[in-house]
Amino acid sequence: MAIRHGGRLVARLASTLGEESMSTNRHTYIAAAAILWNLIGLIIFVLRVTIGPEQVAALAPADRAVFDATPAWLLVVFGVATVTGVIGAVGLWRRAPWAGPVLGLSLAAVLVQMVGMYAATPAWQASGPAGLVLPAVIIALGAAQWRYASTRA
Template sequence: MTAPNWLKPLAWAALIWNLLGVIAFVMQMMISPEMLSKLPAEQQVAYANTPIWSTIAFAVAVFAGSLGCVFLLAKKALAYMLFIASLIAIIIQQYYNFMVIDSIALFGSNALLMPTLVIIAAIILLLVSRRGKTERWLS
């Protein structure tokens, strides 16, 4: 079956979204002690004590999501597996953010907006790629 007309614009938009996540990851990895010192004390502690498993989850989430979008653009079914990996990593990362360090207490209620959008986008991409496999417009 031929892929629907909306697939390519969706995949491009999703790729841009995921690349913004890659940029956020790189910025977090490159935060300097000077930049860190300008944050409130509680946020400094949270950044300084981020466990490696949370950092790895962040990396997997954004890189698997970006690569999944590339495969979606190429109409390859491997996108589905990459979106599964990305969503699992997002859930692990958000577990740390909300259950371990309590992001809402650190950053306020606005801390809910971006993670909610990230989860919704990841679920949509997973569902689209699953449909693509089922309807055979991803090979």
């Protein structure tokens, strides 16, 4: 009988330790994915603001029209979205209490950027309804990161 009770205790302890370890591993994977996703966004931003004239000339006419019509303020918002996304994702990895608000700022900037892109440029004419898929994915992932970080603080 004593072994049986001791066995339950060991099993319960192992279960608790396993759940904590799984929770830590899950958090690490989520944070690593968030960092990677936001770094990809930052790379795209850097490529966008450093594109050379020969590369612009090689764009399809519809894409060039969007490029040429993009106002500078929209690039600033894009930069804010990506930089705060990376900073917030690193904060998420470190379990920093400020990660949620920083990722919330990133999400707000993404929303302004996406609305601005369709309001200030001919993006709709260039891509049509199919062009809404990537912005929707970006917004959904930003919202998921913000929500996850906000519940972990």
